[in-house]
Amino acid sequence: MTAALCAVALLPGTAHADNPIVQHIYTADPAPLVHNGRVYLYTGHDEDGSTYFTMKDWRVWSSADMVNWTDHGSPMSLATFSWAKQDAWAGQAVERNGKFYWYVPVVNRATGRMAIGVGVADSPTGPFRDAIGHPLVENGEIDPTVFIDDNGQAYLYWGNPNLWYVRLNADMTSYSGGVNQIPLTTAGFGTRPNGGSRPTMYEEGPWVYKRNGQYYNVFAAKCCSEFIGYSTSPGPTGPWTYRGTVMPTQGSSFTNHPGIVDYKGSSYFFYHNGALPGGGGYTRSVSVEKFAYNADGSIPTINMTNSGPPPADTLDPYTRQEAETINWESGIETEPASEGGMNIGWIENGDNVKVRNVAFGAGAKTFTARVASASAGGAIEVRLGSATGTVVGRCTVAGTGGWQTWTSVSCPVTGVTGTQDLVLRFTGGSGYLFNVNWWQFAA
Ligand SMILES: [Ca+2]
Ligand SMILES: [Ca+2]
Incomplete structure (x- = not known):
């Protein structure tokens, strides 16, 4: 953790600001x-x-x-x-x-x-x-x-x-x-x-x-x-x-x-x-x-926007989704995970990650996250819509003895149906709370 990247300053959580694509480093x-x-x-x-x-x-x-x-x-x-x-x-x-x-x-x-x-x-x-x-x-x-x-x-x-x-x-x-x-x-x-x-x-x-x-x-x-x-x-x-x-x-x-x-x-x-x-x-x-190209193949004038494109597809919450799959984040960084791929880390109280257009269908019953913590841990609030949206579940994360010592935690969720934006909001005491490698819902 001492080798932490300097965090890019946070943006306010404006609605459907999907640009820039990445917020945790400059690209x-x-x-x-x-x-x-x-x-x-x-x-x-x-x-x-x-x-x-x-x-x-x-x-x-x-x-x-x-x-x-x-x-x-x-x-x-x-x-x-x-x-x-x-x-x-x-x-x-x-x-x-x-x-x-x-x-x-x-x-x-x-x-x-x-x-x-x-x-x-x-x-x-x-x-x-x-x-x-x-x-x-x-x-x-x-x-x-x-x-x-x-x-x-x-x-x-x-x-x-x-x-x-x-x-x-x-x-x-x-x-x-x-x-x-x-x-x-x-x-x-x-x-x-x-x-x-x-x-x-x-x-x-x-x-x-x-x-x-x-x-x-x-x-x-x-x-x-x-x-x-x-x-x-x-x-x-x-x-x-x-x-x-x-x-x-x-x-x-x-x-x-x-x-x-x-x-x-x-x-x-x-x-x-x-x-x-x-x-x-x-x-x-x-x-x-x-x-869209014009009929003669010419390219129209394209302006920069904060909103970006609409989703080209839905995201399936019933398969493993990487915690580092992000539409918009506040406060996190990423690093290579000992289990492969990347994890999110440098998570402090109130930090959160949003993913858009998640197809829950008839309803999710359980949320599971792969977590590690060298501190006392904290909790993952499962919210719909935004970081201030309805809390539909809350998973407690205990210390695991190391920032790359991974375990899975699960908790029930209620009222999670249809296609919605999902926010994982992280809460706890002071300092870094835990890392997350991936998450998955069960119907
Ligand atoms: Ca942070
Ligand atoms: Ca991962």
């Missing part, structure tokens, strides 16, 4: 990936109190409904790459043949320049290892995006201030055809007012994908502050045509970074801003909005 540079019915979200991590892009590790989150997000911790960091010195900046992960490849920019210690490394894992949540033991490409530029075309040809694009690509081989860890440059023409990427040495809108953070036969490059535009613009092309390497604004300059971060996926029949746009308390250009947070 940046979202890269979503849909795999096997879940959306995995790869992000950077701004350290608390940063006054520069001080970033040491990457984080993975996942969701089945776009409103409740599971914390998978940090399966890749600067330490993953023995040759990396600093700057765990914006990357993207992709799946191929059952392996997950995560392309990231870091400073190469040997040259002092930004280079792009690639991590590989057998699971979308890692752990990731250095796939090749050296940079995949290095030219001092950043922000890789990866895309596999329908014919199996993979491309890695990156760059600030220029825009580059390589044709990745099927192994995803080597390339053929050299390092190629995409010409930044004003027809392709817009005209920057007073652009000087950067005459087009293109700044950084490309996100390249294909939809209905058309190729999209969505990118951070202008500087500073950035907005999100996009270009389209009939092929993966151009010619590109500038198509205008996706997200205007908004939010209290001078950078932004796009990520787009389709999931469960809808389209989603991920970005970052400075919306958390203490947030700003170096303490950013990832958010998401639902959108």
Whole structure:
């Protein structure tokens, strides 16, 4: 417990404020990936109190409904790459043949320049290892995006201030055809007012994908502050045509970074801003909005919101749910659990966790939680709707002799039917009360 992360300051429990996605740490540079019915979200991590892009590790989150997000911790960091010195900046992960490849920019210690490394894992949540033991490409530029075309040809694009690509081989860890440059023409990427040495809108953070036969490059535009613009092309390497604004300059971060996926029949746009308390250009947070393409394939203008998308699905309380699956929290942090995965901790009196759109159906009778406590413990109040909602059950948690000494506690619940938001509110004396690994209801 002494190694506690500094808590991000708490937000007031405003109704249905689902953005930012994560409240217990700062996150940046979202890269979503849909795999096997879940959306995995790869992000950077701004350290608390940063006054520069001080970033040491990457984080993975996942969701089945776009409103409740599971914390998978940090399966890749600067330490993953023995040759990396600093700057765990914006990357993207992709799946191929059952392996997950995560392309990231870091400073190469040997040259002092930004280079792009690639991590590989057998699971979308890692752990990731250095796939090749050296940079995949290095030219001092950043922000890789990866895309596999329908014919199996993979491309890695990156760059600030220029825009580059390589044709990745099927192994995803080597390339053929050299390092190629995409010409930044004003027809392709817009005209920057007073652009000087950067005459087009293109700044950084490309996100390249294909939809209905058309190729999209969505990118951070202008500087500073950035907005999100996009270009389209009939092929993966151009010619590109500038198509205008996706997200205007908004939010209290001078950078932004796009990520787009389709999931469960809808389209989603991920970005970052400075919306958390203490947030700003170096303490950013990832958010998401639902959108619909126009009939001609163009992207509508998308604005930042606090409310975020509606749930894309319900959450099943009758299967094990991780305590670190969170819609909104107040006061908790997370850490790796000795039983695997993560647990929530640093729980003090009044801290709480909300999950949205929980499908209780005909009724729950019992609540069970997996808990550990090196102190005297406390209690879990099971509430509906909000942290001040109706208490439908209360589980006492006794000390277990250690913060990773786990036991299960159960208690009856009454009046828990239908589909509702659920809040677990933690109560007790002073100091840290207990940790929670997972919970589950029984009908
Ligand atoms: Ca706390
Ligand atoms: Ca857990």
